[in-house]
Amino acid sequence: MTKRFKTTILKIxxxxxxxSAIFVIAGVIAVAGYVAGYARGVYRTAALYGKDVTEVxxxxxxxxxxxxxxxxxxxxxxxxWGGPQLWEAVxxxxxxxxxNPLNNKDELCxxxxxxxxxxxxxxxxxxxxxxxxxxxxxxxxxxxxxxxTISEFLLSGAQTPDEAVELWExxxxxxxxxxxxxxxxxxxxxxxxxxxxxxxx
Numbered sequence: 001m002t003k004r005f006k007t008t009i010l011k012i013x014x015x016x017x018x019x020s021a022i023f024v025i026a027g028v029i030a031v032a033g034y035v036a037g038y039a040r041g042v043y044r045t046a047a048l049y050g051k052d053v054t055e056v057x058x059x060x061x062x063x064x065x066x067x068x069x070x071x072x073x074x075x076x077x078x079x080x081w082g083g084p085q086l087w088e089a090v091x092x093x094x095x096x097x098x099x100n101p102l103n104n105k106d107e108l109c110x111x112x113x114x115x116x117x118x119x120x121x122x123x124x125x126x127x128x129x130x131x132x133x134x135x136x137x138x139x140x141x142x143x144x145x146x147x148x149t150i151s152e153f154l155l156s157g158a159q160t161p162d163e164a165v166e167l168w169e170x171x172x173x174x175x176x177x178x179x180x181x182x183x184x185x186x187x188x189x190x191x192x193x194x195x196x197x198x199x200x201x
Contacts, residue, residue, distance in 0.1 A: 079193045081161050083112075086195055087188045089161035093169065093178045102186030107144045108198040109187035114138070115152065115196040116189040125154050125194075148185065148200035153177045156194045164195055 091101035131152040158164035168174040183199040
């Protein structure tokens, strides 16, 4: 073999070695990207639908995330309706019952806004506890409580404004929001399936 031939062979082997190294590095990067993407997907799915969807069999390399005989806790969609839609539905139902629609009163909206924020902060209804002690906790609101006879109506879990009205309609004490002709003023705040209606006369 000539020296030139040996040099050419060595160059070709060098190029092949470099190409092999490039393919190995590209493969490692691709696998790392796949693993990172998979982990991100599992993490986001777990955050949305519950931790049990991340369970993986240790005996298998490919286990489906959803199995036919396993129930996953999938959170219901968060309602997108708010106070204005519920206000409209309440006044429509009051009219159907033959009583006056409520008129909006800014002072009552202050109370409704405060109460909704309190309920959202604890993530559940409080049994009107925050409403019952509001004049003591918020002396700045005392004049409103002294000027009007005020009632609070709470709910949670409705997916639509009409469902919210139906929940109030089928609860004896809360039905008064829909049938009580004595109520002249009101305000409703709602978010994420929670609602606070304040009515007064």
